[in-house]
Amino acid sequence: xxxxxxxxxxxxxxxxxxxxxxxxxxxxxxxxxxxxxxxxxxxxxxxxxxxxxxxxxxxxxxxxxxxxxxxxxxxxxxxxxxxxxxxxxxxxxxxxxxxxxxxxxxxxxxxxxxxxxxxxxxxxxxxxxxxxxxxxxxxxxxxxxxxxxxx
Amino acid sequence: xxxxxxxxxxxxxxxxxxxxxxxxxxxxxxxxxxxxxxxxxxxxxxxxxxxxxxxxxxxxxxxxxxxxxxxxxxxxxxxxxxxxxxxxxxxxxxxxxxxxxxxxxxxxxxxxxxxxxxxxxxxxxxxxxxxxxxxxxxxxxxxxxxxxxxxxxxxxxxxxxxxxxxxxxxxxxxxxxxxxxxxxxxxxxxxxxxxxxxxxxxxxxxxxxxxxxxxxxxxxxxxxxxxxxxxxxxxxxxxxxxxxxxxxxxxxxxxxxxxxxxxxxxxxxxxxxxxxxxxxxxxxxxxxxxxxxxxxxxxxxxxxxxxxxxxxxxxxxxxxxxxxxxxxxxxxxxxxxxxxxxxxxxxxxxxxxxxxxxxxxxxxxxxxxxxxxxxxxxxxxxxxxxxxxxxxxxxxxxxxxxxxxxxxxxxxxxxxxxxxxxxxxxxxxxxxxxxxxxxxxxxxxxxxxxxxxxxxx
Numbered sequence: 001x002x003x004x005x006x007x008x009x010x011x012x013x014x015x016x017x018x019x020x021x022x023x024x025x026x027x028x029x030x031x032x033x034x035x036x037x038x039x040x041x042x043x044x045x046x047x048x049x050x051x052x053x054x055x056x057x058x059x060x061x062x063x064x065x066x067x068x069x070x071x072x073x074x075x076x077x078x079x080x081x082x083x084x085x086x087x088x089x090x091x092x093x094x095x096x097x098x099x100x101x102x103x104x105x106x107x108x109x110x111x112x113x114x115x116x117x118x119x120x121x122x123x124x125x126x127x128x129x130x131x132x133x134x135x136x137x138x139x140x141x142x143x144x145x146x147x148x149x150x151x
Numbered sequence: 152x153x154x155x156x157x158x159x160x161x162x163x164x165x166x167x168x169x170x171x172x173x174x175x176x177x178x179x180x181x182x183x184x185x186x187x188x189x190x191x192x193x194x195x196x197x198x199x200x201x202x203x204x205x206x207x208x209x210x211x212x213x214x215x216x217x218x219x220x221x222x223x224x225x226x227x228x229x230x231x232x233x234x235x236x237x238x239x240x241x242x243x244x245x246x247x248x249x250x251x252x253x254x255x256x257x258x259x260x261x262x263x264x265x266x267x268x269x270x271x272x273x274x275x276x277x278x279x280x281x282x283x284x285x286x287x288x289x290x291x292x293x294x295x296x297x298x299x300x301x302x303x304x305x306x307x308x309x310x311x312x313x314x315x316x317x318x319x320x321x322x323x324x325x326x327x328x329x330x331x332x333x334x335x336x337x338x339x340x341x342x343x344x345x346x347x348x349x350x351x352x353x354x355x356x357x358x359x360x361x362x363x364x365x366x367x368x369x370x371x372x373x374x375x376x377x378x379x380x381x382x383x384x385x386x387x388x389x390x391x392x393x394x395x396x397x398x399x400x401x402x403x404x405x406x407x408x409x410x411x412x413x414x415x416x417x418x419x420x421x422x423x424x425x426x427x428x429x430x431x432x433x434x435x436x437x438x439x440x441x442x443x444x445x446x447x448x449x450x451x452x453x454x455x456x457x458x459x460x461x462x463x464x465x466x467x468x469x470x471x472x473x474x475x476x477x478x479x480x481x482x483x484x485x486x487x488x489x490x491x492x493x494x495x496x497x498x499x500x501x502x503x504x505x506x507x508x509x510x511x512x513x514x515x516x517x518x519x520x521x522x523x524x525x526x527x528x529x530x531x532x533x534x535x536x537x538x539x540x541x542x543x544x545x546x547x548x549x550x551x552x553x554x555x556x557x558x559x560x561x562x563x564x565x566x567x568x569x570x571x572x573x574x575x576x577x578x579x580x581x582x583x584x585x586x587x588x589x590x591x592x593x594x595x596x597x598x599x600x601x602x603x604x605x606x607x608x
Binding site: 020021022023024027039042043046048051052053054056062064065066087102107110111114115118 | 152153213215216217218242244520540543602603604605606607608
């Protein structure tokens, strides 16, 4: 159990990506996650991107997909200062990429988590804070876990 | 999308041009600096001079960032090797290779795959051209048929017969004529112009149309509109050129019950063909020899197919056939520069391996759940078959309220085994297969209708 109250521990953050394309950024972000088959993860999220870009506008993208051997959802962030072409719906370059990989079960829980991330990133204040953050910890703190309802 | 194109020949050039105008970042590699200069002068792409399969060259071209590699050099082995290098060293996700040699193509199913040659798609220009020739042949015999959703739906192309229920009919009145058998007219040609029709269009005798129809109704339809079953009549076909294209076309013709005459120049090749073709009469001789053509009854021919490797021979032979009043002539033309020219000298039906190959490659580049795309009529209209996934824009709205791009119609919806010929009240449900006809200008917008939203997991 992690002591930090965040969805994204600092070691899964990369603040100054130098990736030259959407694809190399996706390779970079899957590389942040330990103990997974990075090639397979890349294949899964690329296949999802092909059905429609997860670039939701305002410089944000949330690529996601399912991996059979995960036990719980896992999230990583890459920040790209110059911005990268992501085929976003608004056609603008993407600066903040949040990767969500989920186990191959529990549909609703993953959707809720995805919605939670999208909600956080909808705030212009949060986006600015991410772009201005000087440390990974500062970005981590912006992503608290969703408040859980008692079952 | 970042695209790497190897080879700046006719095919590479055509694909680069189309993908660059669609806004992709394209890099073209070729060994011939002069040819690359021609590419750089024509379109907005990056060019690199070098040997296409070399790791250093691919690296320089940005293979690490490429989403798609299209190996279209003139050399099969280079193309296949380049795909391997791109896969092993640069993890390029999608790779296509042009492969001419039938020996490779025939074993393609076992040769390519995740653990074999890492090629997602083998493209054979000769095969594509042969397919196109057969398609055009069938159109000229009054009928073209294209299958979608595993044959559950067909697009039937036909000419409106002079004395029949369709001539003079307004499309809105179609249901009254056909009764329970429902079809949707998705394309209409009048005076050589193809359009996506509107409800108040009137069909005239001699016009061509495409209708979307459930596969099980295909057999009843021609009779219902007073069309004689022309497919069954035996056609006299003269084919010149027994190369890869000619050989495949002859084989396909035999399959649909036509026994063509085939003139091949090379004696060894002619006897090779004679050994392999059962119904075809193979003649060794010069296709431009009028005496030979007359001897083979060119006057009696219904179809003349000029399919040699040589554009000039094909054009000249077709002109000779035209002089003998052969009603249907198909001319194979490789070089882009001739394509417009031949139309001006009255050869209307040309097939270009380059164009058909470009179209085939492009159909694999589309995003979303687009399962197939092909062209209708003279190529100005395109048909999409796409699966509507959860969250995409086309779902749940009655079609009459759905804002489709200009000149776009939904011809059929396949839901499981059921075929729905849509009306204004029809709503698309998740996992329906939708058959859409549109113009080249609207294809991007049609694709957008099938893109999933963020919450698609």
